[in-house]
Amino acid sequence: MYQIPGVAQAVAGERDGTSAARTVSEVLAQSQAGDVIDELEADLVGLAPVKSRIRDIAALLVIDKLRMNLGLQAHAPSLHMSFTGNPGTGKTTVAMRMAKILHRLGYVRKGHLVAVTRDDLVGQYIGHTAPKTKEVLKKSMGGVLFIDEAYYLYRPENERDYGQEAIEILLQVMENQRDDLVVILAGYKDRMDAFFRSNPGMSSRIAHHLDFPDYPAGDLLRIADQMLEQQNYRFGPGARGAFEEYLERRIPQPHFANARSVRNALDRARLRQASRLFADKNREFTADDLTTIAEPDIRASRVFTIAAAET
Amino acid sequence: MMTNPVGRITQGQFSYLPELTDAEITLQIEYGLNKGYAWSVEYTDDPHPRNTYWEMFGIPMFDLKDAAGVMMELQSCRKTFPRHYIRLMAFDSTRGVETIVMSFIVNRPPNEPGFGLRRQEAQGRTIRYTVHSYATDRPETERGGR
Numbered sequence: 001m002y003q004i005p006g007v008a009q010a011v012a013g014e015r016d017g018t019s020a021a022r023t024v025s026e027v028l029a030q031s032q033a034g035d036v037i038d039e040l041e042a043d044l045v046g047l048a049p050v051k052s053r054i055r056d057i058a059a060l061l062v063i064d065k066l067r068m069n070l071g072l073q074a075h076a077p078s079l080h081m082s083f084t085g086n087p088g089t090g091k092t093t094v095a096m097r098m099a100k101i102l103h104r105l106g107y108v109r110k111g112h113l114v115a116v117t118r119d120d121l122v123g124q125y126i127g128h129t130a131p132k133t134k135e136v137l138k139k140s141m142g143g144v145l146f147i148d149e150a151y152y153l154y155r156p157e158n159e160r161d162y163g164q165e166a167i168e169i170l171l172q173v174m175e176n177q178r179d180d181l182v183v184i185l186a187g188y189k190d191r192m193d194a195f196f197r198s199n200p201g202m203s204s205r206i207a208h209h210l211d212f213p214d215y216p217a218g219d220l221l222r223i224a225d226q227m228l229e230q231q232n233y234r235f236g237p238g239a240r241g242a243f244e245e246y247l248e249r250r251i252p253q254p255h256f257a258n259a260r261s262v263r264n265a266l267d268r269a270r271l272r273q274a275s276r277l278f279a280d281k282n283r284e285f286t287a288d289d290l291t292t293i294a295e296p297d298i299r300a301s302r303v304f305t306i307a308a309a310e311t
Numbered sequence: 312m313m314t315n316p317v318g319r320i321t322q323g324q325f326s327y328l329p330e331l332t333d334a335e336i337t338l339q340i341e342y343g344l345n346k347g348y349a350w351s352v353e354y355t356d357d358p359h360p361r362n363t364y365w366e367m368f369g370i371p372m373f374d375l376k377d378a379a380g381v382m383m384e385l386q387s388c389r390k391t392f393p394r395h396y397i398r399l400m401a402f403d404s405t406r407g408v409e410t411i412v413m414s415f416i417v418n419r420p421p422n423e424p425g426f427g428l429r430r431q432e433a434q435g436r437t438i439r440y441t442v443h444s445y446a447t448d449r450p451e452t453e454r455g456g457r
Contacts, residue, residue, distance in 0.1 A: 110376040131369070138384065142377025173383075180379040 021069055027062045036101045045226065046219040050094060050210050054101065057208070061105040078207045079107065080174055082150075082196075083186040085212025088258030091186040092148070094212075098184065099144040108182060110142035118152040121166040129162040133169045141180045150185035151195035167199060174205050215258050217247045224262050228293065233270065238295035249303045265301065272297040319423045320358045323398060323414040333382065336417055340378035340399070343413055348401035349373045350381045354392045354418075356454045359426070359444040368392075371402055385417060394420045394455030420455030424448075 021027045028034040037058055040051060057079065064074040079102065083091040096113050103111025116136050123129035137145065147153070155161040174183050185202075187195070189211065196203035215223065221244055228234055235243065246265065250256060273293055277285060321327055331339070340350060351371035355362060368388040372381060381399070388397055397418035400411050424445035431439040446454050 109379075112376050134383075135372075138372055138380030139374050139376070141375070141379035141383070177379065177383070180377070 021066065024062055024066070027065050031062075031065075031104050031106060036097070036104050040097055040101070043226075044090060044093065044097075045222045046215050047090060047094070047212065050090075050212060053208060053210055054094075054098070058101060058105060061102075061107055065106070076107075076179055078178055078205070080178075080183045080206045081185070081208040081210060082192060082206050083184060083210050083212060084189040084192045086188065086214055086258060088260030088262075089212035089214065090259060091212055092146070095144065095146045095184050095186065098182075102144065102182060108143055109180075112140075112143035113146055114140035114143060115146040115148060117148050118163065121147070121153065121170075122162050126162075129165045130169060133166045137169070137173050137181070141177075144182045144184060146184045146186065149187045151187050151191040154195055154199060156198060167202065171201055171205060217244065217251065220247050220251075220258065220262050223259050224266060227263060227266055231270075233266075233291050233293055236292040236294040239293050239298055242295045242298040246298055246301055246303055253303070266293075268301065269293050269297045272300050319419065320396075320416075320425070322358065322360070323416055325415045330419075331415070331417065336385070336399070337378045337382060339413070339415070340381045343401040344375060344378060344381075346401075346403070347405075348403050348412060350375065351400050351402065352381075352384050352388045352397065353400060354388060354395045354397045356395050356420075356451065357444050357447050358396050358423075359447070360442065362444075365396075365398065368397075389418050392418075396420065420446075422455065 021030060037055060040054065044051070057077075060077060064077070068074040081098070083095065085091055092115065095115075099108065099111050099113040102108045114136065120136055121129070121133045123132050153163040153167055155163055170183065173181070183206075185192070185206065221240070224243060225235075225240075243265075247262075250261060250265070255261075270293070276294070276297065277289065325331060343350060349371045352368040353365035354368055355365035368391075369384060372384065375381065385397070385399065395418065396416060398414055398416045401413035403410060403412040427443045427445060429441045429443045431441070433439050
């Protein structure tokens with residue numbers, strides 16, 4: 001019997017590319033984690049508490065790498081997280097970023113994100129749940145498992161609900177295979193709190209509880225600017241002011257969903273712009289015409305007509 | 312009749328090499344995943360060479376990104392069938408290929424009884440030969456032991 005030379009060592013060498021690094025900047029240069037953090041800073045508006053926590057986590061992972069290089073013990077931290085916040089506050093967007101950041105820092109091996117909801121984890125009949133949950137877990141190994149609206153997993157009103165089974169399998173894997181995947185639970189604040197109260201095991205296995213605050217109007221306006229820019233549109237004269245006014249009226253109304261509402265409002269404005277241009281059958285349009293959202297496109301919104309009727 | 316030099320059955324890849332360690336199995340899985348193969352776990356207690364289709368342990372695993380998922384399935388199969396043969400197979404779904412492209416044994420019973428050559432006398436002086444798996448001489452629940 002003989003050994004196969006160089007095979008088993010290949011794994012260790014591959015994961016330890018930064019073994020010579022002695023300073024933070026060396027680790028950052030080798031892992032490009034700095035770029036991701038800068039991108040996060042530039043692309044995401046607001047969200048100060050979330051960003052600062054992500055920076056903390058990134059710092060810990062970098063320092064751990066330095067400790068490891070000096071032969072000190074670096075205990076892999078538990079990075080399971082829960083994101084709570086109102087709709088449209090950027091939970092999914094941050095989760096996507098998180099997968100990338102953790103990948104660059106070398107904490108997860110592949111850095112993909114598997115986004116699931118209750119339907120993907122919980123089965124319809126006895127014996128259906130375990131294979132379903134395990135399949136999702138297997139797919140998310142080496143990456144991040146993002147469970148949206150996680151509180152639906154647990155239904156206290158039905159004691160024969162299979163959600164509990166899914167939770168137990170999740171807990172087991174979260175505990176035993178911390179190196180293989182990161183689980184992120186997301187949902188609205190109050191319902192997630194109720195979920196954690198009834199599943200203390202889940203709450204204690206999640207090290208990072210991040211709360212996503214609502215955006216102030218100024219941040220929403222900057223988000224709108226970014227969204228338009230990404231789609232090659234821009235506000236025409238007076239349109240930005242009109243949109244600011246629109247936001248002021250829209251925010252106190254029910255079902256306001258932060259950035260998502262902004263996106264929907266902009267999509268509707270684009271529709272109105274399109275039909276405004278469509279009416280001009282014989283005009284030759286310049287690029288400027290096609291990219292400008294004019295003030296009337298915003299003013300035509302239902303939000304303004306309701307306000308006018310009330311006054 | 313045990314006619315191979317390593318004293319155990321040799322089927323699939325790597326079967327003349329010493330047992331792969333879990334780290335080496337992980338590397339092989341990783342290689343397959345990078346090529347876009349779908350891994351599956353199969354087990355049997357009858358290693359007869361003509362026993363082509365072993366029992367499936369769960370369905371084939373598509374859309375996996377990391378070897379840890381396959382290893383998790385393998386460990387649970389080893390736990391369920393510690394004294395069976397277990398093999399990993401990689402399926403290549405490329406159009407025109409659509410077949411198993413890798414297959415290797417990752418678990419064996421502690422005792423491998425091997426095969427015997429059976430002769431059957433037929434009409435005239437004709438002899439018909441067949442390979443017989445000794446493992447199947449014992450009832451199902453007693454196979455694979457010492």
